[in-house]
Amino acid sequence: MISKNVIASVLEAAVSTGGDFAELFIEDSSKSSLNYLDGQLESSQTGRDFGVGIRIFSGLNCIYAYTNSFDQDSLVETALKAAQAVRGSVHQGIKVLNNMKTNRIHVVEIMPDSVSKKDKLDIVKTAYNSAIAYDSLIKQVSSRYSDTVQNVAIANTEGLYREDTRVYTRLMINAVAEKNGQMQTGSANPGSHGGYEFIQGLDLNAIARSAAATAVVMVNAEYCKAGVMPVVIDNAFGGVIFHEACGHGLEATSVAKGTSVFAGKIGEKVAPEVVTAIDDGTMPNEWGSTNMDDEGSDTRRNVLIEKGILKGYLVDRFNGRKMGMESTGSSRRESYKFAPTSRMSNTFIDNGHSKKEEIISSVDFGLYAKVMGGGSVNPGTGEFNFSVREGYMIRNGKIAEPVRGGTLIGKGPDVLQKIDMVADNLDMDQGMCGSSSGSVPANVGQPAVRVSSITVGGR
């Protein structure tokens, strides 16, 4: 994308005022998206993102600059401007850039930019029609498709030079059911770090119907009653609870500052023995995977919690400096516009030994959260909230009537301690995770789990 000679001169400029490390992140991405709504094409877009991010370390100070310019003079000028913020003195120089091979774990058969827009339109139309036809209560459907081909090159003053191509394809169905002036929604959003073959392999009908089914069940449901009760959270997107309530607190971004409730707790018991949690950026073609992270380190399988004991954090290069820890291949960023930091990839609670049926039948009165919605957390206090997208009451060990509008709130470390049963039906789902380095694709996952007691908001 940009020649090695130019890269070397930009890196030289970046450390010319005494910075002890500098890195370039060069991105050239093409993106395509379509949104089919109300029986017609609402929007379709084609675009190219192009830019360069320059990062300089000086001890525990970090400087980041980015630009859309691509000629040598502008890049060197940007680097020099950023370097002015460095208060170091010794000029360290840079090592010769060595090509490092990127091990392509995620096989792409069909590049999405080689597929015509017409074919992509057929996909969103088919899904749209299936969802609309599911039930007469379905009044509106949005069927969206998006793909990204992100070409990156990463180079640093330690001599690293590495390229990668990340290919993302995703379908997003959102169905709205309406009854007596009330509206409820359901969605399904399958995505892959993979080529167009992922889209071709989807059962469009089944995906569209599952989104519509949630909307229909919920529009027929009564409001969830508020209270403190046991909750069974089912698999796949249910893993958002671990992602939000614990995962963010295990990112070095908050651990290094000492503002995470998990700071200084490695080796301590933070969860019951039934809980093992993993972040694995290497899973082939999974949404949160990459061949290498955004600092050019190989991604890894990181065990976060093993049988209830806190084993490790997710660490990037800069926070690793502060913490005296090595990178765990967890440094990510949305684009060249963001300095990378430690982020989750595919994060999940591992399978346990209980059966889902057994967990349901263990609850006399509680909530069954079949499909979770999104949520958020304050990593400092651990306080979180999640919405329950499709929920049911559990009465006398049986799944009873559907309830809408439920919310789960609590504190991450507390709720983690209250996971007392874990099933064996691990599954994953796809989301976009937002944090200080932007919005990145991330998988959440878990088997069905029981939380012995949690505050359920309703009305």
Place this chain on the structure above:
Amino acid sequence: MKYKELAERIFKAGNEAGMQDMEVYVSGSREFEVKITRSEIDGYKLADNSGLGFRGFYNGKIGYSYTEKISDDSIPYLVKGAIENAEINDTKDQDYIFEGSLKYTPVNNLNTELDGVTEKQKIDFAIEMEKKALEMDSRIKASQYCMLGTGAYSSELFNTKGLALADEGNFAYAILMVLAEENGVYSSGFDFIIDNDFSKFDTGKLAKKAVKNAIDLLDAKPVESGEYEIVLDGMASAGLLGAVSSIFSARAVHKNLSLLKGKLGEKVAAECVTLVDDPFYKGGTSTSSFDGEGVATKYKNIIEGGVLKTFLHNLKSASKDGVESTGNASRDSYKSTIGISPTNMYFKPGDKNLEGIMEKISKGLYLVDLDGLHSGFNPISGDFSLGAKGYLIENGKVARSVNQITVSGNFYEMLMNIEEFASELRFGMGGGIGSPPVRIKKLSVAGE
């Protein structure tokens, strides 16, 4: 105008490829941001960002494309992309490339004094803000976010109907979030300012507010579940309004995504509710004399005395309804296709201050923070169920602090149940959406 000639070359290439009316939109910004942790520079960012959005008609249908590589090499890519998108465009609605309004109300978003603030002053400001917060109370253990940012932006719009418009402005912001701890209990507090007048930036004021918010909630407890009379702080109310803002868009109405459909001229809120869309609001983050399609913006009441007066329109939705565009075509960036969004939208303030509207409440809650707006709020149904923090009000006064509760309701019902607004209008972090504190007859609370 910097990009006029490039735009003309793009139009020429489009024309040769068989395109008809076309438009080029270029926007760019230069930004600076510093983040401080324990007096050290934890983040330091310089951004120089620009991009070009293109759209135009091909066989009577509109197609879009964009690029961040602004150069003549990108012209074939832009034209090809737009044609490809136009070819699959099966919309039944009419799109427009606009010839221009007769009159544009000038706005001034540029404060040249901001350019005189040096990088050192900005860094020192952030360091001092954190330091003051940490020194204010020994229970403040760290700053979670402490940052100061400034930026300048410009945009240009050209089309083949001869329209050429330009806009520019600048801004600064400071954000402080602190973490308090006492006996193993953690609590965080927050404050911010966005303005292009740096003389309004006060480290002490920001630190004091963030610290108070954190300390006050250290001994917070839930309240009993039940229905409570509620005062929502301006920021919290603005957050709710922002999350639901799309319901005022005519596009959402046409697409059956707004329950306000068919309610024009009807009462949709209590009589004290007037909802304003003011593109000329001084210091507003969405202040502009023209919208995303180049249509002149205008001041309007969306809701007036509780009655729904208008939806927000762009040219496409307006032509469908046989009305004029309200100047609300949105274009968040060169990457966006044209949509509809409010400019500076806010609930009109009342006369009494915050204390004044709490006075008559014998038992209620004053909520300062709502969590989970992007997940616990269904903007289509209006249902919300959100984590909340704040204070218990007894006999018109704050009695103690409250956390670990959820507050639930429905936005449409809530509009009807609004009793009054206080006088202190505040805009939220996202910018553009504001509210004063608001007293609501009742909302459902889940606690103990």
